[in-house]
Amino acid sequence: MIKHRYMKLFGVKPGKKIQLKDYDSGWNQIEELKKLDKNNLKERANVILEQNLHDLTQVQQLLYADDRYSVLIVFQAMDAAGKDGTIKHVMRGVNPQGCQVFSFKRPSVEELDHNFLWRFMKSLPERGRIGIFNRSYYEDVLVVKVHPELLQNLPDGKRDKSFWAARYEDINAFEHHLERNGTVILKFFLNVSKEEQKKRFMERLDRPEKNWKFSAPDLAEREHWDDYMDAYEDAVNATSTEWAPWHIIPADNKWVMRVVVADIIASTLSNLDLRFPEVTEERLKMLDEARKKLEEEK
């Protein structure tokens, strides 16, 4: 079983100020994969992924039976970093009844008329379940910070200098509230490089079967790359907490990214004190009677 290996490597320590430029988007940090060529890399990564998916399937069943914790997994990334593919591959083995994915797009008029956490609150995972946020309330300190004109109507004086710091504070408090009530929170920033994004956009233009994936607005956002990196850096630094840590995952190689994400989720869940509910005396008696009744059937 591969446990804890990547959590330390890619987790952002609460209180530590990171700089994104220090985080490699390749896979050189992973010793066991570093020396492999591209074909072997995919093969080896797949073996590790399968092991983790097996663990994840087992532990999810236990999470469901235990019914005390819920798990919230947040994915944030620049376009074409591979959020969708990662979610698809990593959650492949889990029982669909115990897992829900929510993708958050631009807020509706109704959503904008509420506070920024409202729409996310409604989609939180129930106890025993895994909830995945494909984009999240972090968009409200990312895209909205890069494009302040997207901000909701607020009373005069609310958009002062402390505005973003207050939003981080709100997010930390929200996540702390969840953690105190049994939600385990894991946050992943899929760290793709600007060069790799260009390569993937090009593929979407060049390959007819990928044409549908190309979106002109993504290209427009690319022009704000540096502003996005600043916004990500500020958000990660302000909101990587003991109760809701960030992980910065190298995303230039999809296979490696999936392995690391699956490993972190599987090891986090395996560390919880999950147990099957205890069977009471009363229930044992009922089971015994049920068995007798079935045995007596002709």
Ligand code: ATP
């Ligand atoms: P895919 O392109 O793979 O379908 P996606 O997550 O990029 O997935 P899109 O519909 O392309 O989905 O994009 C959603 C857009 O909604 C993103 O550009 C995101 O920044 C934007 N968005 C999310 N939350 C907010 C928000 N609070 N305010 C403004 N824009 C937001």
Ligand code: MG
């Ligand atoms: Mg998109």
